[in-house]
Each structure stands twice: as structure tokens, then as C-alpha cells.
Amino acid sequence: MSGRDVVLVGCGRLGSAILEGWLKTGAVPPERLIVLTPSPKPASEMARASGGRVNPPLDQLASAGAVVIAVKPAIWRAALAPLLPHLAPDAVMVSVMAGVSVAATSEGSGGRAVVRLMPTTAVAQARGVAALWTDDANAAAVGRALFAPIADLVELADEADLHAATAVSGCAPAFVQAFVLALAEAGAAKGLSLDASLKLARGALRSAAATAETGEPLEALIDRVASPGGVTRAGLDAMASGGVSDLAAAAVEAAIRRSREIG
Ligand SMILES: NC(=O)C1=CN([C@@H]2O[C@H](COP(=O)(O)OP(=O)(O)OC[C@H]3O[C@@H](n4cnc5c(N)ncnc54)[C@H](O)[C@@H]3O)[C@@H](O)[C@H]2O)C=CC1
Ligand SMILES: O=C(O)[C@@H]1CCC=N1
Known part of the structure; x- marks a missing residue:
């Protein structure tokens, strides 16, 4: 992942908080950031002002090593579909969505590796907490690299535990x-x-x-x-x-x- 771009899909409540945390800590250098958002948000404008790319041509996604999915569980398939043809096969999907399994996310993203995290919005202040689960070692490393600078990570033994982790941390x-x-x-x-x-x-x-x-x-x-x-x-x-x-x-x-x- 090192040196590759990071795509953030969705810049709402949690997406903006993640973006703010990255900009605050430098965890993702702005020149490596691609933000996809249907409408400008204060955080996406801050990213743009720092040198990040907001809604660039989709061919720029080819160099991405990670795609953070921060849209609502009801629309993630529709949001990802137009992006998939532009992504490298080894791009890791980083889902912060409540409820949506690794298997479903991987199936809906062309079989790519997936890591799930459940962060709190205090990632904006780099003081969040986030549960993490994946069955893929490389995806785990990507999830850690993106979130350890902005949250305490709690790695779970079982994906099913993410439901309870959502209740006692995300919510x-x-x-x-x-x-x-x-x-x-x-x-x-x-x-x-x-x-x-x-x-x-x-x-x-x-x-x-x-x-x-x-x-x-x-x-x-x-x-x-x-x-x-x-x-x-x-x-x-x-x-x-x-x-x-x-x-x-x-x-x-x-x-x-x-x-x-x-x-
Ligand atoms: N808000 C929170 O504290 C937490 C939220 N989550 C998860 O984060 C995800 C997002 O939740 P919120 O930020 O609360 O929702 P939100 O509704 O505030 O943000 C979703 C954003 O997605 C954008 N969007 C819609 N279609 C899009 C597309 N095609 N491409 C790019 N962006 C698109 C919308 O404009 C909106 O800004 C959900 O899956 C939720 O389960 C997880 C942990 C905590
Ligand atoms: O309320 C929600 O659905 C999201 C997931 C955890 C916190 N907020």
C-alpha cells in the first residue's frame, strides 16, 4: 500500500471525520488522497485545499491501494459499481459500514480483499476507537496503516463480534x-x-x-x-x-x- 493512493468513497458524518483525522495527523498525505462525494463538504474542501483530489476523472483510481467505503449500507453496491472497472485487482476494500459482511463486500467488489473497521467519529480528533476484522493479512495491514494513527484499534477474533462492537463503540x-x-x-x-x-x-x-x-x-x-x-x-x-x-x-x-x- 505504501506510496499508493487512498480513495475515500463518501464524505458524510463518518467519512468527513476520517478525512479530518488523516489531514490532522498526516496519516495519508493529501497528495495521495482521492475523495469521491456527490456534493462538496467542508472536509472535502479542506482536503482539496491541502492538495487532495476531489472527484477526479475515474482513471486516476488505477493507482489506488485502498478504497475506504464510507457510504450507507443501502447504497454501497451502486456507489462502488462505476468505480470497479478502474481499480487495480489488488486494491484493498476498507469498509466502515455497519452490518455488511466481508464476504458480501468482496463479492460486490470483484473479489477484492476486504478489511472491516467500526470507528467512532472521534477519529476526526485522532482520538477514536475502532474495532477491526478481516481474514486477509495484507488487508489487515492496510486497515491498521489507515486507522492506527487516528484510533485505538481493537482487533476482533470473529467477524460476528462486529455487531456487538458496533453497539459498544460506533454507536x-x-x-x-x-x-x-x-x-x-x-x-x-x-x-x-x-x-x-x-x-x-x-x-x-x-x-x-x-x-x-x-x-x-x-x-x-x-x-x-x-x-x-x-x-x-x-x-x-x-x-x-x-x-x-x-x-x-x-x-x-x-x-x-x-x-x-x-x-
Ligand atoms: N456516523 C457514525 O458515527 C458511524 C458510521 N458508520 C458507517 O459509516 C457509513 C456512513 O455513515 P454516515 O457517515 O453516518 O452517513 P452519511 O449519510 O452522513 O454519509 C454518507 C455519505 O455518502 C455520500 N454518498 C452517497 N452516494 C455516494 C456515492 N455514490 N459516492 C460517494 N459518496 C456517496 C452522501 O452524500 C453522504 O455524504 C455507514 O455505512 C455507517 O454504517 C460506522 C461507524 C460510525
Ligand atoms: O447509526 C449508525 O447506523 C452508524 C453505525 C454506527 C454508528 N453510526
């Missing part, structure tokens, strides 16, 4: 943010101004993330905040009796079900 920032929003609304219901409550809750989210990044076990981090017999413990007990574990399990279960459906 989970939104789950956590929804909880923090609910906390802020609960604070406002108890007399804080909504503005103050939102600022406090966002700060708490940032604080939780900063301490989590130390790598210490989550139980230890929780214990450090929860003084015995204190205020946090009272709140944690209320969360447990309110079924917080069941709520998390329901979110994961629903996301897994949907991931299986859309594949």
Missing part, C-alpha cells in the same frame, strides 16, 4: 451523550438553569473521558468518585435500582439487531 458515543443530556435535563428540573446544567454535565463528560484515558479500571475510577456513604454512592444505588444495566443491555441488543438487519 456508544451517542448513547453516552444521550445519558449526559438526560442528566443535564434532570439538573435543570431541580432548579439549575438549563445552560448551567448543560455546561456542568458536558464538563462531567469531559472529566469522565479524561480519567478513563488513564487506562485505570472503570470500577476503580467509579470508586475514586464515590466516597463511602456519600452523595455519588446514593446516586449510583438509584441508578442500579432503576435498571441502568438493563438499559445498557437493551441499547446494545437493539443496536445488534439493527446491525444484523441492515447487512
